[in-house]
Amino acid sequence: MSAKQxxxxxxxxxxxxxxxxxxxxxxxxxxxxxxxxxPERQALESGQVDAVLDRATGTAxxxxxxHRALSSDGGKIANSLLAALPREDxxxxxxxxxxxxxxxxxxxxxxxERIRYVYFPNEGQVSxxxxxxxxxxxxxVSLVGAEGMIGxxxxxxxxxxxxxxxxxxxxxxxxxxxxxxxxxxxHCLPLQHEVHRYAYxxxxxxxxxAACNRFHRTxxxxxxxxxxxxxxxxxxxxHLTHEFLANALxxxxxxxxxxxxxxxxxxxxxxxxxNIHILDRKGLTAASCGCYEIIRNLTG
Numbered sequence: 001m002s003a004k005q006x007x008x009x010x011x012x013x014x015x016x017x018x019x020x021x022x023x024x025x026x027x028x029x030x031x032x033x034x035x036x037x038x039p040e041r042q043a044l045e046s047g048q049v050d051a052v053l054d055r056a057t058g059t060a061x062x063x064x065x066x067h068r069a070l071s072s073d074g075g076k077i078a079n080s081l082l083a084a085l086p087r088e089d090x091x092x093x094x095x096x097x098x099x100x101x102x103x104x105x106x107x108x109x110x111x112x113e114r115i116r117y118v119y120f121p122n123e124g125q126v127s128x129x130x131x132x133x134x135x136x137x138x139x140x141v142s143l144v145g146a147e148g149m150i151g152x153x154x155x156x157x158x159x160x161x162x163x164x165x166x167x168x169x170x171x172x173x174x175x176x177x178x179x180x181x182x183x184x185x186x187h188c189l190p191l192q193h194e195v196h197r198y199a200y201x202x203x204x205x206x207x208x209x210a211a212c213n214r215f216h217r218t219x220x221x222x223x224x225x226x227x228x229x230x231x232x233x234x235x236x237x238x239h240l241t242h243e244f245l246a247n248a249l250x251x252x253x254x255x256x257x258x259x260x261x262x263x264x265x266x267x268x269x270x271x272x273x274x275n276i277h278i279l280d281r282k283g284l285t286a287a288s289c290g291c292y293e294i295i296r297n298l299t300g
Contacts, residue, residue, distance in 0.1 A: 078122035079174065080147045081194050089190050096180040102126070102167045104239070108150060109161035117175040118151030124171025125232045126150050129164040129247060138164065140248040141206055145169075145232025147299050148198050154178055155185060155195045168244055169233055201298040208298075212291040213250050221249050222259040223288035226269065226276060228295055236278040263287065 077083035082090055102108075102124050109115060111131050119126070121144065128142040128150070141163060144150050150165050159178075176184070185192050212221055225248050229238060245256045260271045268284045270277040278284055285292065 078146055078172075079120040079149075081149055081198055082120055082174070084194050085188075085190050089188050092188065093176070093184055093191070096176050096184065097174040098176070100173050100175050102171055102173050104167055104170045106167040108165035108167065110164055111162060113161050114159055115151050115154055115161050115178055117177055118149055118154060118181045119173045119175045120149050121146050121171060121173045123169075123233065124167065124173070125169040125229060125238075127166045127168045127244065127248070129166060130162075131164055138247050139250055140244070141209075142202055143168070143228060143232055143248070146234065147232065148202070149195070151178070151181070152195070152199045152202065154181055155192075155199060168240065169229075169238055171233075198299070205295050205298050208291050208294050212289060216289040216291065218249065218251060218255050219259045219262050220287060220289040222256065223263060223268070223284050224292040224295070225249060226263075226278065227281075227284060227288055227292050229276075230278055230281070231296060236281065238276055239274050240276055241274045 077090065082093070085093075097120070100119075102119075102121065108117075108119060108126065123146055125143055125145040127140050128144065129138040130141050131138050151161075153159075153161060185195065212224065216224075222245065225245065226240075229240060230236060242253045242256050245260075246253045249256070260269070263269045263284070264271060266283065266287065268278070268280045268287060270279060
């Protein structure tokens with residue numbers, strides 16, 4: 001499931017009726033007033049849309065069924081970091097967790113910018129990029145998906161982001177205000193443990209990738225990068241641009257083209273206009289360097 005619009009999602013309006021049925025009638029009525037006719041209404045009624053944007057206010061209204069899925073009330077928790085918490089601790093955080101939709105190309109943070117929210121992706125992926133002022137270049141230092149969170153500096157006592165956080169794959173997430181996150185860390189030891197464990201794993205991962213980019217062949221590094229992305233989105237089909245892969249590997253785009261062509265000739269992947277389909281995961285793992293298994297064991 002993925003919400004179709006980016007931005008904050010309204011999930012708790014003032015309902016004049018009580019009970020789940022009453023809540024859904026009011027919420028759906030508000031949404032239907034925004035989408036009255038045309039293809040958008042057909043998409044809504046057929047279940048293809050999870051949220052609708054009110055352009056007048058900039059608020060996206062999340063359908064009740066989608067809200068229940070995101071909050072995982074009684075169901076599986078999509079984000080692995082949150083899922084590792086004892087159930088009662090997770091439930092205590094729900095009041096501060098706001099469902100949002102992440103859109104490809106959306107920038108969550110810029111370097112030096114104050115961190116206002118932390119994000120726990122349910123699906124999709126966010127690239128953390130170190131920016132080089134000269135030449136306006138960027139190098140990916142981490143890729144975050146449903147295994148973790150964006151906003152780790154807050155847990156380490158910093159207020160500003162050292163990187164650009166750029167959405168590479170659309171999907172849903174739960175976000176929490178910075179002040180609420182700090183408060184939760186102080187009072188919830190399991191959350192503190194999981195966040196610190198994740199931060200340490202990402203540090204080790206960054207070191208491993210730095211060594212990988214220095215010593216291993218481009219083809220093996222691309223295989224590693226695609227496998228990590230596959231693990232983050234939990235699918236063999238996803239979208240990554242030439243620019244993203246070049247930034248992730250620290251090479252020129254022509255290097256990406258050559259390495260991707262080599263993997264395609266071996267029938268391990270299909271890559272067309274940024275759309276990637278992994279055909280043979282075992283074969284791609286064999287084509288990658290040993291760094292993939294190290295990274296996978298670090299962050300799951």
